[in-house]
Amino acid sequence: MTRTVPKTFIGRNPSVLWFLLALAIFTIGVTLMAQAGFVSTSFVKTLGKTLCLCLIAVAMDVVWGYCGILSLGHFAFFGIGGYAVGMWLMYARTENIVATSLSGRPIPPTEQEVIDAIGTQIFGVVGSSEFPLIWSFADSLFLQLLAVVLVPGLLALVFGWLAFRSRVTGVYLSILTQAMTLALSLYLFQNDSGLRGNNGLSGLQNIPGYEDVSQASLSIAFFWASAVALAAGYVLFAWVISGKMGSVIRAIRDNEARVRFLGYHVESYKLFVFTLTAVISALAGALYYPQAGIINPAEIAPIASIYLAVWVAIGGRGRLYGAVIGAAFVSLLSSWFTGGGAPDINLGFYVIRWTDWWLVLLGLSFVSVTLFFPKGIGGLFDMIVINRPVTDRQGDYGPDKGAWRREEGQE
Amino acid sequence: MSTLLEVSGVSVTFDGFRAINNLSIQIAEPELRAVIGPNGAGKTTFMDIITGKTRPDEGRVLWGDKGISLLGLSESDIARQGIGRKFQKPTVFEAQTVRENLAMALRNPRGPFDVLFSRGSAKADKGISEIAEEIGLLDQLDRISGELSHGQKQWLEIGMLLAQDPRLLLVDEPAAGMTPSEREHTTDLLVRAAKTRAVVVVEHDMEFVRRLNCKVTVLHEGSVLAEGSLAHVTANQDVIDVYLGR
Numbered sequence: 001m002t003r004t005v006p007k008t009f010i011g012r013n014p015s016v017l018w019f020l021l022a023l024a025i026f027t028i029g030v031t032l033m034a035q036a037g038f039v040s041t042s043f044v045k046t047l048g049k050t051l052c053l054c055l056i057a058v059a060m061d062v063v064w065g066y067c068g069i070l071s072l073g074h075f076a077f078f079g080i081g082g083y084a085v086g087m088w089l090m091y092a093r094t095e096n097i098v099a100t101s102l103s104g105r106p107i108p109p110t111e112q113e114v115i116d117a118i119g120t121q122i123f124g125v126v127g128s129s130e131f132p133l134i135w136s137f138a139d140s141l142f143l144q145l146l147a148v149v150l151v152p153g154l155l156a157l158v159f160g161w162l163a164f165r166s167r168v169t170g171v172y173l174s175i176l177t178q179a180m181t182l183a184l185s186l187y188l189f190q191n192d193s194g195l196r197g198n199n200g201l202s203g204l205q206n207i208p209g210y211e212d213v214s215q216a217s218l219s220i221a222f223f224w225a226s227a228v229a230l231a232a233g234y235v236l237f238a239w240v241i242s243g244k245m246g247s248v249i250r251a252i253r254d255n256e257a258r259v260r261f262l263g264y265h266v267e268s269y270k271l272f273v274f275t276l277t278a279v280i281s282a283l284a285g286a287l288y289y290p291q292a293g294i295i296n297p298a299e300i301a302p303i304a305s306i307y308l309a310v311w312v313a314i315g316g317r318g319r320l321y322g323a324v325i326g327a328a329f330v331s332l333l334s335s336w337f338t339g340g341g342a343p344d345i346n347l348g349f350y351v352i353r354w355t356d357w358w359l360v361l362l363g364l365s366f367v368s369v370t371l372f373f374p375k376g377i378g379g380l381f382d383m384i385v386i387n388r389p390v391t392d393r394q395g396d397y398g399p400d401k402g403a404w405r406r407e408e409g410q411e
Numbered sequence: 412m413s414t415l416l417e418v419s420g421v422s423v424t425f426d427g428f429r430a431i432n433n434l435s436i437q438i439a440e441p442e443l444r445a446v447i448g449p450n451g452a453g454k455t456t457f458m459d460i461i462t463g464k465t466r467p468d469e470g471r472v473l474w475g476d477k478g479i480s481l482l483g484l485s486e487s488d489i490a491r492q493g494i495g496r497k498f499q500k501p502t503v504f505e506a507q508t509v510r511e512n513l514a515m516a517l518r519n520p521r522g523p524f525d526v527l528f529s530r531g532s533a534k535a536d537k538g539i540s541e542i543a544e545e546i547g548l549l550d551q552l553d554r555i556s557g558e559l560s561h562g563q564k565q566w567l568e569i570g571m572l573l574a575q576d577p578r579l580l581l582v583d584e585p586a587a588g589m590t591p592s593e594r595e596h597t598t599d600l601l602v603r604a605a606k607t608r609a610v611v612v613v614e615h616d617m618e619f620v621r622r623l624n625c626k627v628t629v630l631h632e633g634s635v636l637a638e639g640s641l642a643h644v645t646a647n648q649d650v651i652d653v654y655l656g657r
Contacts, residue, residue, distance in 0.1 A: 245527045247511045251504045258502045261462060262575065263490035263521050272523045397506045397557065404506055 009239060016238045019321055020231055027227040031220055041216045045291045046335060048223035050328050052288035053311075055230045057327035058320050059277035059284070060308050062237050065317030066246065067273045068253030068402020070170075072305040073159075073177035074281045076184050077152040079300035081282030082289035083188075084151060086201035087135060088144035089290060092208035094121045095139070125199045132194030148286045149279055156278030157271065164267040164274075169256070170401035181302045188297035200296025204289050222291050229287055230324075233280050238320060240276070249273060254398030310366050315376050318404070322378020329377065334358065374405060413476065415440035415609050416461065416579055421470030422633075423456060430456045431467065432633035440578060443605035445620045445641075446613045448630035449654050454613045455499070457630070458581050462496050463489045475578075491521060495577030499584045501564035505557030509548055509567055512556055513539045516571035538574065545600070546570035561588045569600065580610045586619045598622045629654065 010017050030047055033039045056078050063069050098117040102109045109117075120129040137143035163176055191197035207218060241249060248269060251259045256266050289295045308327075315326015336342060337358035345352040354361075369376055397404035416438040423431040431453045438444055448454055459465035461472060463486040472481045474492060481489055490496075503512050517538055519529065543549040546566040551559065556567055565588065572580055582601065586594045601623065604610055614620050620627060620641060627644050629636045631653050637644040644650050 240527065243531070244514055244529050245523075247504075247507060247515050248526055250506060251515060254504055254506055255502060257464075257486075258498075258504070259515075260486035261490050261496050262516055262571070263487050264515075264526075265485070265487045265521065265523075268523050272527075398504070 009242065013238055013242055015319075015321060016235060019234060019324070023227060023231055023234075027224065030223065034216070034220060041219050044216075044219040044223050046332075048219065048226045048291045049288050050331055051223070051226035051230045052284045052291070053331050054324045054327045055226075055233045055284040055287075056281045057308060057311050057315065057323040058230075058234055058237055059280045060312050061315075061317055061320055061323035062241060062249075063273055063277040064309065064312060064402075065319070065323070066241050066253060067249045067270060068256075068400060069270060069274060070174045070309065070402065071177045071274065071277075072174050072302060072309065073181045074277065075304035075308055076181040076300050077156065077278040077281040078285035078288070078304075079184075079295065079297075080152045080155070081148045081285030082292075082295045082299070083195060083201065084144050084147040084282075085286040086204050086289055086295050087138045087195075088141050089204045089206075089208065090122060090201050091118065091135070091138040092141070093203060093206050094118045096208055096211070097121070123196065126191040126197050128191075134194050145286070148282050152282035153275055153279045156275040160271045160274040161267075164270045178302045178305070181300060181305055185297045185300040185302070188300065198296055198298070200294060200299075201289075202294045204295065205291070205293035207290065219291070222287065226287050226291070229283060233284070234320060234324070236280070241320075254400060254403040256400055258398075310362065313366060313376060314369050316378025317376065319375075319378045319382070321381065322376050325377050325381075330362070334362070337361070413440060414438070415442075415475065417471070417473040417478075418457075418461070419471050419473075421460060421467045421472065423460065423465060423467045430633055431460065434470070434630075434634050436628060436635065438579065438609050438611060440609045441605055441607055442609050443602060443623060443625040444609070444611045445623055445625055445627045446611060446630060447615070447617070447620060447627060447654070448636070451632075452630040453633040454630055455583065456633075458496060458583060458611075458613065461489075461579075461581065462486060462494060487521070490575070490577075493576075493578035494581065495572040495575045495579070496581045497568050497572050497583060497585060499587065501561065501568050503556045503559075503564050503567050503571065505555070507556060508553050509543065509556050509559070510539060510552045512567060512571055513542055513552075513574050516574040518574065518576045542570045542574050545573065547596075562590065562593050565589060565597075566593075569597070573604070578608050580604060580608060582610065582612045584614055585612060586614065586616055594619060595622075 030039060030044065034041070034044050056074060060071070060074050063071050063074070095114070095118055098114055098121060102114065102117065115131070116129060119131050123129055123131075131138075137147065159177075159180055163173060168176055187193050188195055189198050195201070205215065205218070207213075210218065240246065248259065248264055252264075252266055252269055260266050307330075311326040311330045312323045313326070314330055315324065316322030337354040340355065342354040342358075344354065373379060375382065414437050416436075418437070419435045421431055421434045422429065434453070434457065436457075446454055446457070456465060460467050461481065463481065463484060466482065473479065474481050474494075479492070481492070484492070504515070514531070514535060517535055519525070519535070539552070540549065543552055546569060548559075548563060548567060548570065551563070556564065559567065565585065569582075569585065572582075585597050585601065589597060598619065601610055601612060605625070612620075612623060614623075624641075626639065627641050628638045629644050629647075629650050631649075636653065637647045637650050
């Protein structure tokens with residue numbers, strides 16, 4: 001029964017084509033509805049942000065679902081990406097405002113006066129007007145975009161190298177990544193961190209140079225950019241996890257000691273996956289925050305990365321579309337519940353307000369998905385699409401902590 | 412016949428327990444060698460030391476024509492030097508197909524970027540088919556290996572070792588859980604493999620060792636008790652006392 005394996009990438013991974021098709025229909029549909037006035041600008045922004053969250057969820061799925069590294073730090077990379085692009089947005093916009101207000105003067109302002117005025121505008125809230133060192137390149141969009149990729153990439157590379165080299169795995173690695181995230185967010189909370197402390201960066205929805213363009217058009221532009229980024233990221237990761245690379249990565253998840261004895265340098269592979277996913281997370285963040293309009297250190301707090309893991313678990317880890325479904329479904333549901341969309345339930349003696357009870361509901365669904373549906377929502381798709389005979393397994397797929405449990409393989 | 416692996420004066424202590432005590436063994440290339448000994452004699456620890464899983468407290472492990480020390484190398488470096496290992500319990504990647512398992516083991520560049528851009532080749536496909544035929548799994552190439560029977564998993568693991576094309580093959584209890592005919596097949600395969608490379612077999616089953624018909628090393632309490640042909644070691648009074656007599 002040696003069936004012929006299709007040679008083309010799409011032929012071997014038909015789900016990629018289906019995903020791209022669904023994404024294209026969704027994007028065009030939302031655009032048409034927005035132009036017809038059925039969908040508000042703020043909802044287009046919410047959907048655009050959701051697409052960015054889907055992208056980081058796909059990255060999380062690759063690092064956790066495929067490589068077995070439960071990273072609780074990917075939202076830190078997401079946040080760094082947001083900060084990097086936010087610095088330019090804020091600087092360039094303030095520069096325009098300052099230039100307008102100073103242009104009325106009889107004597108043209110010197111360059112230093114302009115820079116000082118920008119500094120006062122930006123850092124007034126933290127009682128300073130000096131530009132900290134990390135703002136050195138804030139006037140250059142190109143350099144800040146480079147920072148979106150390089151800073152998280154280098155951080156992931158150094159952190160990952162230290163962690164993987166010492167063979168920290170499983171829960172301990174998760175704790176370590178969480179500690180990194182916490183340290184970063186606590187640092188950013190300080191006023192003298194140079195990034196406006198807990199005020200964060202704001203006004204990011206105003207794109208310098210496009211002041212005349214309405215938010216409605218900008219929101220559609222960012223929505224499209226997010227959709228393209230998600231599509232590109234999805235295809236990239238689908239390509240990485242297909243073929244032999246995917247084979248080795250999944251093997252590392254299930255039994256990394258055995259992979260070592262085959263001659264693969266496991267640490268290099270983990271580092272590759274960790275760094276690549278960190279960079280993609282940062283790109284997702286760089287697209288997310290101009291739509292959100294504001295970034296502050298609370299966004300980076302460890303809880304965000306834990307939510308990310310919850311999305312991927314509910315969506316179904318180990319399948320890329322599962323991560324997308326999980327992120328979209330849970331984050332949209334979350335904004336519906338916490339935004340007052342869900343009606344309160346009056347039990348007579350007690351009123352269930354979903355703004356308070358949503359987290360409890362989310363926690364319960366996380367626990368029950370983990371216990372009863374380890375394949376998540378994505379697993380439902382598998383049941384419809386894949387007609388594989390149920391394998392009769394006796395145990396788990398490997399001895400390592402990240403290895404597939406028995407239930408996950410029944411497809 | 413030249414010396415491929417030289418283990419000399421190696422000792423390992425785990426929490427005060429001396430698992431390996433001043434052990435010295437030389438393996439030539441090509442050679443088939445059986446290592447036997449009672450439980451706790453240090454057979455598995457011996458393999459762990461060679462493959463880099465356990466670091467000895469003292470002693471030397473030298474490899475190859477140039478006499479490289481294996482002690483400073485990582486497990487993956489040692490595997491790339493040409494040392495393949497089969498574990499006692501079959502450890503294949505059960506969530507993946509037989510083909511994927513063999514493709515991973517196939518001797519090819521092992522760096523992440525080599526692997527990322529490697530997209531299969533006719534040569535690799537041919538190699539996989541040849542090995543699959545040798546281990547009798549040609550029909551099962553696209554099955555998930557978790558579905559295979561215990562004996563087939565043992566075969567797949569042996570196939571993965573052959574695909575690695577190592578100079579030294581360390582095999583831990585290859586016949587465990589196999590039917591008599593499968594054992595015979597395994598013996599043939601190991602004997603054939605040992606014509607071109609060094610093969611070290613750790614085994615409990617004396618009948619199996621007899622059929623290998625090779626030089627035997629008896630381990631006891633972490634050091635070599637006797638060495639020679641099976642007839643020679645089974646006649647040794649020490650060996651009878653600690654192992655065969657019980």
